[in-house]
Amino acid sequence: MARMRLKPSVLNAAKYTFTRHDQDIKLDQNEAFDDVPERVKIAVLARLREVAWQRYPNLRAERLQELLAQRDGWDAEGILVSNGSNVLLQNLLILAGIDRSLVIPEPTFSLYRQQAQMLGVEAHGVPLKPGSWELDTPAITTALATRPAGLFVVPAPAAPTGNRIPTDALQTVLDAASEYGWLSVVDEAYWAYDGQHALDLIRGHDDRIALRTLSKADGLGGVRLGYAMGSPTTLTELSKVQLPFNVSIFQQVAAETALEMTESVQAREHRIEATREARDHVIAALRRMPNVTAYDSVTNFVLFKVPSAAAVYHDALKAGVVLRRQDHLPQLEGCLRMTIGTETENACALDAIERSLVTLNDDRTPRGGAA
Ligand SMILES: Cc1ncc(COP(=O)(O)O)c(C=O)c1O
Numbered sequence: 001m002a003r004m005r006l007k008p009s010v011l012n013a014a015k016y017t018f019t020r021h022d023q024d025i026k027l028d029q030n031e032a033f034d035d036v037p038e039r040v041k042i043a044v045l046a047r048l049r050e051v052a053w054q055r056y057p058n059l060r061a062e063r064l065q066e067l068l069a070q071r072d073g074w075d076a077e078g079i080l081v082s083n084g085s086n087v088l089l090q091n092l093l094i095l096a097g098i099d100r101s102l103v104i105p106e107p108t109f110s111l112y113r114q115q116a117q118m119l120g121v122e123a124h125g126v127p128l129k130p131g132s133w134e135l136d137t138p139a140i141t142t143a144l145a146t147r148p149a150g151l152f153v154v155p156a157p158a159a160p161t162g163n164r165i166p167t168d169a170l171q172t173v174l175d176a177a178s179e180y181g182w183l184s185v186v187d188e189a190y191w192a193y194d195g196q197h198a199l200d201l202i203r204g205h206d207d208r209i210a211l212r213t214l215s216k217a218d219g220l221g222g223v224r225l226g227y228a229m230g231s232p233t234t235l236t237e238l239s240k241v242q243l244p245f246n247v248s249i250f251q252q253v254a255a256e257t258a259l260e261m262t263e264s265v266q267a268r269e270h271r272i273e274a275t276r277e278a279r280d281h282v283i284a285a286l287r288r289m290p291n292v293t294a295y296d297s298v299t300n301f302v303l304f305k306v307p308s309a310a311a312v313y314h315d316a317l318k319a320g321v322v323l324r325r326q327d328h329l330p331q332l333e334g335c336l337r338m339t340i341g342t343e344t345e346n347a348c349a350l351d352a353i354e355r356s357l358v359t360l361n362d363d364r365t366p367r368g369g370a371a
Contacts, residue, residue, distance in 0.1 A: 157194050162298065281346070
């Protein structure tokens, strides 16, 4: 039998790892803390009964394009819908990165580097400023000026650090990217929790794209829908890379219904408001704990540093709370990430973290009279 020769770039790439736990309190994937309203689900199911399942879906998910355009204030022609924004990231790497390079700030969303490696795109990470996690604009400009122009990606708000990227810093790096011929992507997965976005920096520039998702503030993580916003010209090029009919009738109907119905629109607003309030409470509570550094966040998650990420992670797991370890990422030694859940979930998580820290501290304190 012939020996199979797989591509070394794939063989050498790390697998995207994610362990699913059975614990009730799931604060590891930055999902919305609540499900979409029951009435919306019923309406989705009713609409699905009316659709012909043997037919391929609308090629460009046009109704969804229009609804997203109306909601987000963009031209429908400049929106490309896909089955998850991570699929669009892969397509953007194919469009602009292959045989060239990817520049990203780091630490960042691990998928950027992992997908680049898989596709044989040379990835270059520029460290964020430690602690404040601000963009190092001179270092990014140098990277953009000295590498073969390809794809430049910045998550704003930043992930997994959670901070806001100030508009002036973003403008500086986007201008540098334009000057040196890069395609820039502002990944706005968490923008709704902040309210600030980069659309004004993107409008009118063929070489800039915003990426958004329905997986977070819209509460549709299970539906798998993301979209790119940019100029119609560039999105036409991106759509060539995308496989046809990749957004199923189920996805289109679910997302259209959620965007149309008042119940889900109001639920989204409430979710965003409640998350912001709870997030600030969680940050304050973490900051009151000894030996914890909780970083500022404008998202639905909080990054925090503890003396032992492994110990706190496992103690929380035993208490029924799933956090996400981030201590494998550059500069994030000792760091964990907690998604903002319901009030009860947050309280349980904070309690589990505090108990773990007390145990850690007790274990370290020399006990008097020990033999
Ligand atoms: C920064 C960032 N971008 C993109 C995504 C992926 O979004 P989607 O669910 O649309 O693939 C995530 C998911 O966690 C994320 O954190």
